[in-house]
Amino acid sequence: MCGIHAIISTDAARSISHELRTLLSNRGPDHFGQLHRELPIENGDSAVHISFTSTVLALRGDHIAKQPLVSPTTGSVLCWNGEAWRISGQFIRSKNDGELIIAKLDATDALSNEARESHILDVLRNIDGPFAFLFYDTQIKRLYFGRDRLGRRSLLFNQADDGNSISFSSVADVPTAGWMEVNADGVYSLNLDTRRATPHGLKLDTHAIKHDWIPSGGDDMVSSIGIFNTTLPPPEHKLDFSSLSVENLRYWLCGSLKLRVLDIPEPPNPSNDVDIRVAILFSGGIDCTVLARLAHDFVPANQGIDLINVAFENPRQVSIGKTLPHLDASDIYEACPDRVTGRKAFAELKSACPDRHWRFIAVNVPFEEAMSHKSKIVSLLHPHHTEMDLSIALALYFAARGIGHSYIHKCEWEPTPPIVTSPARVLLSGLGADELFGGYARHEAAFKNGGYPRLIDELKLDISRIGQRNLGRDDRIMSHWGKEVRFPYLDEELVRFAISSPVWEKCDFQNQFHPAIIDPAKRILRLLADKLGLPIIAREKKRAIQFGSRTAKIESTTGRRRGTAPITST
Numbered sequence: 001m002c003g004i005h006a007i008i009s010t011d012a013a014r015s016i017s018h019e020l021r022t023l024l025s026n027r028g029p030d031h032f033g034q035l036h037r038e039l040p041i042e043n044g045d046s047a048v049h050i051s052f053t054s055t056v057l058a059l060r061g062d063h064i065a066k067q068p069l070v071s072p073t074t075g076s077v078l079c080w081n082g083e084a085w086r087i088s089g090q091f092i093r094s095k096n097d098g099e100l101i102i103a104k105l106d107a108t109d110a111l112s113n114e115a116r117e118s119h120i121l122d123v124l125r126n127i128d129g130p131f132a133f134l135f136y137d138t139q140i141k142r143l144y145f146g147r148d149r150l151g152r153r154s155l156l157f158n159q160a161d162d163g164n165s166i167s168f169s170s171v172a173d174v175p176t177a178g179w180m181e182v183n184a185d186g187v188y189s190l191n192l193d194t195r196r197a198t199p200h201g202l203k204l205d206t207h208a209i210k211h212d213w214i215p216s217g218g219d220d221m222v223s224s225i226g227i228f229n230t231t232l233p234p235p236e237h238k239l240d241f242s243s244l245s246v247e248n249l250r251y252w253l254c255g256s257l258k259l260r261v262l263d264i265p266e267p268p269n270p271s272n273d274v275d276i277r278v279a280i281l282f283s284g285g286i287d288c289t290v291l292a293r294l295a296h297d298f299v300p301a302n303q304g305i306d307l308i309n310v311a312f313e314n315p316r317q318v319s320i321g322k323t324l325p326h327l328d329a330s331d332i333y334e335a336c337p338d339r340v341t342g343r344k345a346f347a348e349l350k351s352a353c354p355d356r357h358w359r360f361i362a363v364n365v366p367f368e369e370a371m372s373h374k375s376k377i378v379s380l381l382h383p384h385h386t387e388m389d390l391s392i393a394l395a396l397y398f399a400a401r402g403i404g405h406s407y408i409h410k411c412e413w414e415p416t417p418p419i420v421t422s423p424a425r426v427l428l429s430g431l432g433a434d435e436l437f438g439g440y441a442r443h444e445a446a447f448k449n450g451g452y453p454r455l456i457d458e459l460k461l462d463i464s465r466i467g468q469r470n471l472g473r474d475d476r477i478m479s480h481w482g483k484e485v486r487f488p489y490l491d492e493e494l495v496r497f498a499i500s501s502p503v504w505e506k507c508d509f510q511n512q513f514h515p516a517i518i519d520p521a522k523r524i525l526r527l528l529a530d531k532l533g534l535p536i537i538a539r540e541k542k543r544a545i546q547f548g549s550r551t552a553k554i555e556s557t558t559g560r561r562r563g564t565a566p567i568t569s570t
Helices: 018-027 097-105 113-125 244-261 286-296 315-321 329-334 337-352 367-372 374-381 387-401 433-437 441-464 471-481 492-500 523-531
Strands: 002-009 031-040 047-056 077-082 131-137 142-147 156-159 165-169 186-191 208-212 275-281 303-312 358-365 403-407 419-421 426-428 484-486
Touching: 002 018, 002 077, 002 131, 018 031, 018 047, 018 471, 047 077, 047 131, 077 097, 097 113, 097 131, 113 131, 113 142, 113 186, 244 286, 244 426, 244 492, 244 523, 275 286, 275 387, 286 303, 286 337, 286 426, 286 433, 286 523, 303 329, 303 337, 303 387, 303 403, 329 337, 329 358, 337 358, 358 367, 358 387, 367 374, 374 387, 374 471, 387 471, 433 441, 433 492, 433 523, 441 492, 471 484
Parallel strands: 275 303, 275 426, 303 358, 426 484
Antiparallel strands: 002 047, 002 165, 031 047, 077 131, 131 142, 142 186, 156 165, 186 208, 358 403, 403 419
């Protein structure tokens, strides 16, 4: 994980703001680096100035790869924020991926401009993993930039109205206006060749070129990853424990997790008795609990795993509670739906994997504390700005901070548990499972209204727009604490498996299932959970994070304010 930034301007005086320096350093506390390039404009006395900034959270390889990365042969520059799990299908482990990528990008300096660009695009198109990047190629004087095809890392841009400058950044220095998200639909390039460009030639809408992830023939691809299986089920079908797809899911999910939980370096200045490098954003739901159970199979036995569970004091919920028997302070948090399911899932994990050092971290957030961080959270959200964005961001922000009450031996509430801070710098999230395996209420509604054809359309739409939605927002929120969130369900190989599988091999809204009815939504994942020794969690209902943690409409006295409404003033 890194923070990346660049300013391209005809004004040499332009530089990164103090606010952005701080925000980028929060994302990458292990190193801060800057680099400058100047391109004189022919037949004039001005120049195009490029200033690169990178901060580093070192999680790959055996050393800190200081950024911006510079080619020793051509001087080309790479600012890399991401994880390349595979390059051209080859697994990348125990090495720094940024150093590998710049070596591959800059390996062909003898080619023509057209061939060199083709080579650069080929390298970038063959990277699997979450990333955002800025790459300046000195040979053809072009800046390449973009986000991975699922949009798992943040990259914003801000261009001056006069066209004289443009900035890129992982995070915005609000209240500066004009920041927008770079689309995750391809690789973009900006020609900075001063023999052709002019001082007024930096506007993206007229000078940037988009290069699709699939150069040709990709119209049928979903998220530029694979072709969605639209076949309808045979008359007699049933998704149950004997279905091959359940074991296939386990295979691909294990492959994804191996990449994301192995070879994580020990956090600096470790202070815990137990080595903890991985934490899970843990609501106790099916998605995150399956991740925890399978992570146990790969995380070294001498390492612990933190389960971070957040609950909020929502005044609207508390006022409702006052009509009931008296609630003390602990009841406010322990009554949150995600706390209830979280404790049940913690107990089930302890039973299924008794030799693992599990630690349940109960993060309790009073209303006043949540509001004291609101302005910072709203700033990190930018350019997102709705009440629903804030509700979700509140939960993610305090979960990533990782400060809460520690439970190791007991699963139930106790009066004076110790307060700890999770040292884990890698966070696992279950995001993506609902889109892939039919977990939303609208998926069931689609089936009821139009059967499998309507459900297929809804699932295909959901997966196709993952890269257009909120992962950049979530990256800005959680990376603020010097943490990196990883999404095992959004591994490209796993996504390819999911979208190529027939819909009835993922969810089964047509057939009820016994014993004790495993929900038809995400049934493939529920069957896997049951086979992994998690029968209770296999039967838990889905609950959105803002409702489970009780951040939804936390400032509304009536609860009638719509989630799409703009955030109220801070």
